[in-house]
Amino acid sequence: MERPGHILVIRLSAMGDVAMMVPVLKAFSEKYPHVKITLLTRGFFAPLFKELRNVDVFAAEVKGRHKGIGGLKRLSGELLDLKIDAVADLHHVLRSNILKLFFKLKRIPVKQLDKGRKEKKALTRKENKVFVQLKPTYERYAEVFGKLGYPVNPEVVELLPKQELTQKVKELTGEHAGKKWLGIAPFAQHASKSYPEDLMKEVLQELQMEENLKIFLFGGGAEETGKLSSWASQFPNAVSLAGKISFADELDVISNLDAMLSMDSGNGHLAANYAVPVITLWGLTHPYTGFAPFRQPETNFLLPDLQKYPAIPTSIYGKEIPQGYEDVMRSIPPQSVVQRIKEVLEQK
Known part of the structure; x- marks a missing residue:
């Protein structure tokens, strides 16, 4: 697969899961400054990404015009109009899976998050618990970009700078x-x-x-x-x-x-x-x-x-x-x- 020049990243909620994308996207932006990222998430979360130069936030209105199957079809059309080349689904839920079907019809490659459900079930069950450290979520996010041909290592990234407070x-x-x-x-x-x-x-x-x-x-x-x-x-x-x-x-x-x-x-x-x-x-x-x-x-x-x-x-x-x-x-x-x-x- 030819490496995409414009990637749609999907992560709609929750705040902590969205925030954990920041080191990964910052590392990606710095390593691949020529690649454009459109991030589909709640508009409320946009300030989290203001320091990332080549990341644009596209606000999902899942309780408004993007609600239901019809709304998701409309959303897919709006996103395709942006000329995306590939999709990194960091959410992997029903909504993003429905969007995946629409993108597949247009031959847009989609790579999805491996949530590690099997090992998480082993860690949380009461009997025969497998009590071990599981892969950090940010590593799971980074793996999705690797599948698209862009390996990224958040461990080396310099984190966000201290901000100036308004009066x-x-x-x-x-x-x-x-x-x-x-x-x-x-x-x-x-x-x-x-x-x-x-x-x-x-x-x-x-x-x-x-x-x-x-x-x-x-x-x-x-x-x-x-x-x-x-x-x-x-x-x-x-x-x-x-x-x-x-x-x-x-x-x-x-x-x-x-x-x-x-x-x-x-x-x-x-x-x-x-x-x-x-x-x-x-x-x-x-x-x-x-x-x-x-x-x-x-x-x-x-x-x-x-x-x-x-x-x-x-x-x-x-x-x-x-x-x-x-x-x-x-x-x-x-x-x-x-x-x-x-x-x-x-x-x-």
Whole structure:
């Protein structure tokens, strides 16, 4: 197959999975600057890729004009009008498989992500669990480009640079000089991956003792925004950013952090893309599944008591909570979280 000059990359959601593309696409862009990439994803995620020169974001409107079979046919036509030569499907779900059929009719080659379902099932089953480190997701992404004739190694890429904050954002954050900036993203899509709120408040209370520390709270949606606003009023060195600035501005703040405390969720991946040290708290999932933040050391992964909860990981995404595993994250002491945060900040 002749190497394509214009590649369509498909990854529609979720935020963490989309964010994990950044090192791969940056490495690709730098190694193959002559190749054009059109990235099909949610328009909301476009700021993630603003630093990548030859990557253009095409916003999928899957709840609007691209909804259903008819909408996907319309979408395929719009994408074909861009004169794409090949497709790298980094999502491999029903929508992208339907698009694949439309592209095949036009003889556009499509290479798809190998999700490693068999080994993930072996890792997450309760009986005869095969407890081994699986291939990181970014490697799986890179393999798809290799299939198209463009081998790429994200390990060698220089990550995204620190961004300049706008005056509007500075009015909210204050100046960075003289204080360490810690981001905390205390929520996740599923309850099994969120640190209990009472324990997170203990962490915040302990961090109040650090005079030269400023904490920024990240979250989204009305419920999370309300909680974070309440927490910020209880802890003087904490500022909630939820609902106050745009996603693009949030990324700029994240790029200026000295460390990020995150669950197994998107914010950890956002911070890792800027080479910010990320401490992650894990519940029913596990770094072995391949979804750990990019280039973060194992010492930054704080896990539940695996002797007490040997079935972890019980799933890849933590959607369901097995009986008896409701309180796994309570086996991660707040003191351990605070200690690791302090260690990381001292190293920084």
